[in-house]
Amino acid sequence: xxxxxxxxxxxxxxxxxxxxxxxxxxxxxxxxxxxxxxxxxxxxxxxxxxxxxxxxxxxxxxxxxxxxxxxxxxxxxxxxxxxxxxxxxxxxxxxxxxxxxxxxxxxxxxxxxxxxxxxxxxxxxxxxxxxxxxxxxxxxxxxxxxxxxxxxxxxxxxxxxxxxxxxxxxxxxxxxxxxxxx
Amino acid sequence: xxxxxxxxxxxxxxxxxxxxxxxxxxxxxxxxxxxxxxxxxxxxxxxxxxxxxxxxxxxxxxxxxxxxxxxxxxxxxxxxxxxxxxxxxxxxxxxxxxxxxxxxxxxxxxxxxxxxxxxxxxxxxxxxxxxxxxxxxxxxxxxxxxxxxxxxxxxxxxxxxxxxxxxxxxxxxxxxxxxxxx
Amino acid sequence: xxxxxxxxxxxxxxxxxxxxxxxxxxxxxxxxxxxxxxxxxxxxxxxxxxxxxxxxxxxxxxxxxxxxxxxxxxxxxxxxxxxxxxxxxxxxxxxxxxxxxxxxxxxxxxxxxxxxxxxxxxxxxxxxxxxxxxxxxxxxxxxxxxxxxxxxxxxxxxxxxxxxxxxxxxxxxxxxxxxxxx
Amino acid sequence: xxxxxxxxxxxxxxxxxxxxxxxxxxxxxxxxxxxxxxxxxxxxxxxxxxxxxxxxxxxxxxxxxxxxxxxxxxxxxxxxxxxxxxxxxxxxxxxxxxxxxxxxxxxxxxxxxxxxxxxxxxxxxxxxxxxxxxxxxxxxxxxxxxxxxxxxxxxxxxxxxxxxxxxxxxxxxxxxxxxxxx
Numbered sequence: 001x002x003x004x005x006x007x008x009x010x011x012x013x014x015x016x017x018x019x020x021x022x023x024x025x026x027x028x029x030x031x032x033x034x035x036x037x038x039x040x041x042x043x044x045x046x047x048x049x050x051x052x053x054x055x056x057x058x059x060x061x062x063x064x065x066x067x068x069x070x071x072x073x074x075x076x077x078x079x080x081x082x083x084x085x086x087x088x089x090x091x092x093x094x095x096x097x098x099x100x101x102x103x104x105x106x107x108x109x110x111x112x113x114x115x116x117x118x119x120x121x122x123x124x125x126x127x128x129x130x131x132x133x134x135x136x137x138x139x140x141x142x143x144x145x146x147x148x149x150x151x152x153x154x155x156x157x158x159x160x161x162x163x164x165x166x167x168x169x170x171x172x173x174x175x176x177x178x179x180x181x182x
Numbered sequence: 183x184x185x186x187x188x189x190x191x192x193x194x195x196x197x198x199x200x201x202x203x204x205x206x207x208x209x210x211x212x213x214x215x216x217x218x219x220x221x222x223x224x225x226x227x228x229x230x231x232x233x234x235x236x237x238x239x240x241x242x243x244x245x246x247x248x249x250x251x252x253x254x255x256x257x258x259x260x261x262x263x264x265x266x267x268x269x270x271x272x273x274x275x276x277x278x279x280x281x282x283x284x285x286x287x288x289x290x291x292x293x294x295x296x297x298x299x300x301x302x303x304x305x306x307x308x309x310x311x312x313x314x315x316x317x318x319x320x321x322x323x324x325x326x327x328x329x330x331x332x333x334x335x336x337x338x339x340x341x342x343x344x345x346x347x348x349x350x351x352x353x354x355x356x357x358x359x360x361x362x363x364x
Numbered sequence: 365x366x367x368x369x370x371x372x373x374x375x376x377x378x379x380x381x382x383x384x385x386x387x388x389x390x391x392x393x394x395x396x397x398x399x400x401x402x403x404x405x406x407x408x409x410x411x412x413x414x415x416x417x418x419x420x421x422x423x424x425x426x427x428x429x430x431x432x433x434x435x436x437x438x439x440x441x442x443x444x445x446x447x448x449x450x451x452x453x454x455x456x457x458x459x460x461x462x463x464x465x466x467x468x469x470x471x472x473x474x475x476x477x478x479x480x481x482x483x484x485x486x487x488x489x490x491x492x493x494x495x496x497x498x499x500x501x502x503x504x505x506x507x508x509x510x511x512x513x514x515x516x517x518x519x520x521x522x523x524x525x526x527x528x529x530x531x532x533x534x535x536x537x538x539x540x541x542x543x544x545x546x
Numbered sequence: 547x548x549x550x551x552x553x554x555x556x557x558x559x560x561x562x563x564x565x566x567x568x569x570x571x572x573x574x575x576x577x578x579x580x581x582x583x584x585x586x587x588x589x590x591x592x593x594x595x596x597x598x599x600x601x602x603x604x605x606x607x608x609x610x611x612x613x614x615x616x617x618x619x620x621x622x623x624x625x626x627x628x629x630x631x632x633x634x635x636x637x638x639x640x641x642x643x644x645x646x647x648x649x650x651x652x653x654x655x656x657x658x659x660x661x662x663x664x665x666x667x668x669x670x671x672x673x674x675x676x677x678x679x680x681x682x683x684x685x686x687x688x689x690x691x692x693x694x695x696x697x698x699x700x701x702x703x704x705x706x707x708x709x710x711x712x713x714x715x716x717x718x719x720x721x722x723x724x725x726x727x728x
Contacts, residue, residue: 099493100493101501102510103467108471134464146465
């Protein structure tokens with residue numbers, strides 16, 4: 001048994017779509033129980049029950065969205081005080097307009113989520129370059145996909161990119177399972 | 183004439199107290215008009231009218247607070263789309279429990295605010311080492327002060343540290359004034 | 365009169381090519397004196413004489429190259445001790461393989477150079493979204509261009525992208541000139 | 547069996563002293579083989595043989611030292627091309643003058659080392675708040691200790707702080723061992 005929590009915020013539905021693929025990948029691990037939930041609805045209990053925590057955010061103004069940050073400040077911070085999540089496993093993903101062909105701020109967006117994970121004592125799983133589909137969107141910190149073109153028109157997300165998100169969820173859950181067994 | 187906007191979020195009153203000192207420093211520049219306002223109440227107009235924007239946040243879980251992030255996402259992002267603030271001047275400050283004697287996450291907290299400033303095209307003013315009081319609290323990115331001891335008991339903020347905050351506000355406003363005159 | 369220093373490290377010649385465009389842009393400002401120099405050869409005097417400092421690096425393993433870091437540690441650090449560069453103007457640029465379509469680590473590469481600038485007390489000029497060519501390569505922290513395709517084959521740099529680098533050098537020099545006149 | 551590699555750069559001997567404590571902690575895990583080596587001397591083979599990689603740097607101008615960066619660029623980068631280190635475990639530590647009581651740039655110093663780890667696909671172990679001695683020096687990203695006072699005079703490192711470094715090495719090695727057994 002291993003329990004993976006996928007928490008996300010979404011504005012146009014893109015981060016939700018990626019979250020669903022991440023969750024699907026997590027579910028492919030034998031014995032995995034996966035909770036996919038919006039940052040507005042997640043509770044302390046969801047975090048406490050999880051072995052792996054995967055957090056996803058739209059990139060807004062070069063960092064994570066305020067709803068993800070609200071979840072971090074109000075749900076995670078009290079768990080930090082109690083050292084309640086130490087030793088669990090964590091990973092991140094993000095989506096964004098990506099204007100500029102250079103990630104559009106996805107690094108600091110991911111690092112602000114990873115700062116929370118490090119504070120909580122989570123073991124951080126990056127996004128390995130060898131993952132199929134990394135070339136279609138990814139930085140070392142986590143999965144990333146661009147969802148708009150240079151005219152700020154939505155482009156959707158390709159099945160190949162969603163497959164990479166799936167592999168991200170699968171890989172993180174696999175490591176959480178290994179660590180559970182000890 | 184030069185207009186400085188000081189926007190802050192506060193939980194226990196510490197960031198507000200620093201914001202007041204920053205504003206006081208800004209006011210000491212001849213011809214300065216200073217607006218001191220909570221992130222909950224600031225409007226797009228406040229940003230548009232300002233020559234200098236100084237933003238302050240408590241450090242929460244290793245980045246800026248969700249209320250500062252909400253202000254960035256909802257008030258600043260639409261101004262980014264319009265390139266409405268390019269060429270203005272910006273600076274940041276933060277307060278935190280500082281557990282660990284190593285800044286407690288103040289760098290990424292400041293960098294997530296600076297990411298917003300860079301997106302908006304603001305000219306970023308750091309916190310020079312030569313500022314009187316830097317040794318009592320400061321990193322290169324901005325003014326910082328620790329407000330709790332190692333038992334998470336509030337310590338208050340010394341007058342010497344508040345003086346450094348004042349100098350930060352004064353210095354940023356002075357540069358904004360120089361650039362206005364061209 | 366305004367003096368702009370463009371310091372770069374280069375491995376395959378790409379960062380040098382961008383540096384030349386940045387320098388060309390700086391030279392277009394009336395009265396500008398521009399020094400274009402490799403990080404290996406730059407001296408403390410070059411930094412002391414400059415009004416604007418523009419630093420460019422290849423992205424290596426998610427941060428700036430070791431030769432840029434050596435220049436920072438050996439040439440800039442002694443100037444930091446003396447507060448010798450405070451109030452000057454700074455900006456950054458980077459090139460990289462960009463594998464993953466998400467900037468390939470350019471943010472932390474630029475932020476590690478900007479950390480040096482903030483330590484030195486430099487006024488930091490970001491890369492405004494409104495710059496012509498930003499869409500071809502850019503993040504808010506500075507100019508960036510991808511120089512390899514997904515098979516790690518060199519692609520060269522388009523004239524349109526080099527034009528954006530030129531505008532970056534021009535804009536930074538213009539602000540340095542404004543601040544000189546006071 | 548588990549193999550831990552501790553790589554460091556040192557200028558005044560402080561980072562070396564911490565590295566020795568980290569190595570001592572690693573050695574306390576049953577079956578651990580520990581290699582303690584200067585960044586100047588480490589080879590690709592050292593990285594390939596290790597299960598856990600712990601990297602330590604002085605903080606210079608707000609990021610890691612150029613010798614650590616040289617090691618990353620010349621020794622680690624070729625291993626990244628081959629995906630040779632994916633799935634190993636990594637952690638970081640740093641020392642610095644800490645002028646300003648706010649970490650003196652230790653976050654970006656650690657994050658530039660962690661960027662390398664994420665690129666390599668390493669599983670990142672942070673520094674849990676519950677570690678004895680965290681209050682004497684630590685941020686969530688890794689162990690940190692200040693080695694100078696406000697007059698830039700060396701202060702040495704207390705035995706209590708070195709004990710925290712030891713626990714850091716022990717904890718990282720313990721997790722690497724767990725993951726080896728699967």
